[in-house]
Amino acid sequence: MSKTPTRIRLADAAFALFDERGYEQTTVDDIAERAGVGRTTFFRHYRSKEAVIFPDHDRLLELIRDRLATSSNSTALVAVSDAVRLVLLHYIEEGDLARRRYALTSKVAVLRDREIASVARYQRLFREFIADWMGDPTATASLRAELMAAAVVAAHNHVLRRWLRGESRDPVEEVDEAMREVLALFPAPAEASGRAAGQGGGTTVVAFRTGQDLDALLPSLRRFIEGVPGG
Secondary structure (H helix, E strand, O other): OOOOOHHHHHHEEEEHHHHOOOOOOOOHHHHHHHOOOOOOHHHOOOOHHHHHHHOOHHHHHHHHHHHHHHOOOHHHHHHHHHHHHHHHHHHHOOOOHHHHHHHHHHHHEEEEHHHHHHHHHHHHHHHHHHHHHHOOHHHHHHHHHHHHHHHHHHHHHHHHHHHHOOOOHHHHHHHHHHHHHHOOOOOOOOHHHHHOHHHHOOOOOOOOOOOOOHHHHHHHHHHHHHHOOOO
16 A cells, blocks of 8 residues: 555645645645646545545555455454454554644544544444344344444554554554454354353253153153252
């Protein structure tokens, strides 16, 4: 996901102008002129003034989909963790540009709204993947997938913001630890269903073979069940 020199020059010019004049007062023509390119060249690299500020979310989302698509049922949660790390590494690779973006979006409401909308796209992607992995169409499972996706995104954003503020020495290690904390809150579907089966006083049936008639066996089974605690 490396940028061409022209893209970098345009981004540097844009952020310098945003610092000097403010975001609203800076135009596409201003950015192109500062970068020493024409307006056509600007639009060859960016769709709008806003696009200079934000990473290529479409590309990042596609990379996440590709990583999730390579997983099996047993490796789904590993894929989720890998996908989160992939996004974090993109921001780290941006370095100072990511920090300048963070400072700018913290001050400009329209950019903050755009960032929130972008985060929602990531959360939706994770939610859909987790729901498919769970394979349960019930409302309870749908809520669980929503909660899990929200926790995944929150964990990533928590670590990212710590790194952006200069509070994290090893953000990759931190995000891995954060994901372990998140995934520990949500057992795999088989574990969850097994735990649910153990609650609420359900009936457990044990099958075995015997040479006795059923009528002769039932009284013994009844005495056995009545004598088992919780039976």
